[in-house]
Amino acid sequence: MATDLRQTIRDSAAALGFDACRFASAAEPWSAGGRLAQFVATGRHGEMAWMETTLARRSHPTAMWAEARTAIVLGLNYGPDHDPLPELDDRSAGYVSVYARGDDYHDLIKGRLKTLAGQIAARTGQDVKVFVDTAPLMEKPLAQRAGLGWQGKHTNLLSREHGNWLFLGVILSAADLPVDAPETEHCGTCTACLDICPTRAFPAPFQLDARRCLSYLTIEFPGPWPVEFRAATGNRIYGCDDCLAVCPWNKFAVASHEVKLQARDGLTGPSLAALADLDDPAFRSLFSKSPVKRIGRARFLRNVLYAIGNSADPGLVPTAERQLDDPEALVRGAAVWALSRLLSVQDFARLAACRQAAEPDAAVRAEWAGLQ
Structure with a gap:
C-alpha cells in the first residue's frame, strides 16, 4: 500500500510539471547541521544574518517541525537551451543568472507544492508543510538523502540527469513513508567548478566562502562591494553561473520544458x-x-x-x-x-x-x- 502511495505521489508530481520526486527520512540524524554551524562560526555567511538567527531551526528538519517524518523532495528542471558562459564576453551587455531570466521560481513551485501537499495529506491523514527556499530548511542535504543528486565541490546540488539546473521544493509530512536510497558523490578528481570561480570563493572542495561569491555579492550584499571584487564581476549584474555552467555533468542536461522559466525578452544580454x-x-x-x-x-x-x-x-x-x-x-x-x-x-x-x-x-x- 505504501509503495502504491509513493507511485501515486510521483505520478501526481509529474502531472504538476515536476521532473523529479523522491523520498527521504526527515527524522534520522545527519551531519549537515554541524557543517552549517561551522560555516556560520567562521563568518562565511557574510551579511546574511538570518542564517545565524535561524541556525538552530536549520540544524535539522525536526528542529523546525518536530512531527516531520518524511521529506518528499521535488525537482524542477530549469536548464538553459545553450551554454550561457560565452555571454560573459559581451561587456556592453549585462549577465543575469539563468535561474532569474524567467518568472520567480518561488511563486511557480510553491503553488504546485501546495496542490501536491493537499493530495498527500488527504491520502495519509497526516499534516504536511511545504518549503521552497523561503524557510529555515536545508533542501540540498535532503535532496541528496532522497537520491536526487549530490552536493558537488561547488556546494550546489548536482544531478546525473539534470546537471546543475534543478530547482528544489520540499514537502515535509508527519506520515512515515518508505524512503529512497541516497545519492553518492560523483565529482571524482574534477575541479572545473573550483578553477573557474573568478573570485576564488571556494577555500577547499565542498566549501564556500559566501563573502567572496559573486552570487552573494550581487544579490545579498547590501552596500558598496569591497574594491577587490568589482573588476572580477565582469558583466555579471545578478548572480553568477560559472561554477554551474562549466560542470561536465551538464552534458546530460536538457533544456527546461517549463514556459514560465524561459528567458524573458531583454534578459539575455540586456x-x-x-x-x-x-x-x-x-x-x-x-x-x-x-x-x-x-x-x-x-x-x-x-x-x-x-x-x-x-x-x-x-x-x-x-x-x-x-x-x-x-x-x-x-x-x-x-x-x-x-x-x-x-x-x-x-x-x-x-x-x-x-x-x-x-x-x-x-x-x-x-x-x-x-x-x-
Missing part, C-alpha cells in the same frame, strides 16, 4: 546603458514577477554600474555620469567607481574636483577620495 537609466517604476515593471525585483533598484544599479566600469567602453561615460545625480548614495558611489575605470587619471581627477565636495554622503566622498 544593454547596460538601458539598465543604468531605469527609474524605480521602470525597474519594477521590467522585473515584475522576477526574482531580480527583490533586491531593489539601488542594489541592481550598483551591479550595473560595476559592469559598466568593466566594459572598457568610453561611450558609456555619459551613462555613468548621469548616475552621479541619482537619489541613492549606493548608486552614486558605484558610478564614481565606474568612471574611475573609464576615464583617464587626469579626467577623473578633474571630475572629482568638481563633484567630490558637493557630495552629501560621506561614503560616496570616500569613494572619490580613495580612487584618485
Whole structure:
C-alpha cells in the first residue's frame, strides 16, 4: 500500500510539471547541521544574518517541525537551451543568472507544492508543510538523502540527469513513508567548478566562502562591494553561473520544458546603458514577477554600474555620469567607481574636483577620495 502511495505521489508530481520526486527520512540524524554551524562560526555567511538567527531551526528538519517524518523532495528542471558562459564576453551587455531570466521560481513551485501537499495529506491523514527556499530548511542535504543528486565541490546540488539546473521544493509530512536510497558523490578528481570561480570563493572542495561569491555579492550584499571584487564581476549584474555552467555533468542536461522559466525578452544580454537609466517604476515593471525585483533598484544599479566600469567602453561615460545625480548614495558611489575605470587619471581627477565636495554622503566622498 505504501509503495502504491509513493507511485501515486510521483505520478501526481509529474502531472504538476515536476521532473523529479523522491523520498527521504526527515527524522534520522545527519551531519549537515554541524557543517552549517561551522560555516556560520567562521563568518562565511557574510551579511546574511538570518542564517545565524535561524541556525538552530536549520540544524535539522525536526528542529523546525518536530512531527516531520518524511521529506518528499521535488525537482524542477530549469536548464538553459545553450551554454550561457560565452555571454560573459559581451561587456556592453549585462549577465543575469539563468535561474532569474524567467518568472520567480518561488511563486511557480510553491503553488504546485501546495496542490501536491493537499493530495498527500488527504491520502495519509497526516499534516504536511511545504518549503521552497523561503524557510529555515536545508533542501540540498535532503535532496541528496532522497537520491536526487549530490552536493558537488561547488556546494550546489548536482544531478546525473539534470546537471546543475534543478530547482528544489520540499514537502515535509508527519506520515512515515518508505524512503529512497541516497545519492553518492560523483565529482571524482574534477575541479572545473573550483578553477573557474573568478573570485576564488571556494577555500577547499565542498566549501564556500559566501563573502567572496559573486552570487552573494550581487544579490545579498547590501552596500558598496569591497574594491577587490568589482573588476572580477565582469558583466555579471545578478548572480553568477560559472561554477554551474562549466560542470561536465551538464552534458546530460536538457533544456527546461517549463514556459514560465524561459528567458524573458531583454534578459539575455540586456544593454547596460538601458539598465543604468531605469527609474524605480521602470525597474519594477521590467522585473515584475522576477526574482531580480527583490533586491531593489539601488542594489541592481550598483551591479550595473560595476559592469559598466568593466566594459572598457568610453561611450558609456555619459551613462555613468548621469548616475552621479541619482537619489541613492549606493548608486552614486558605484558610478564614481565606474568612471574611475573609464576615464583617464587626469579626467577623473578633474571630475572629482568638481563633484567630490558637493557630495552629501560621506561614503560616496570616500569613494572619490580613495580612487584618485
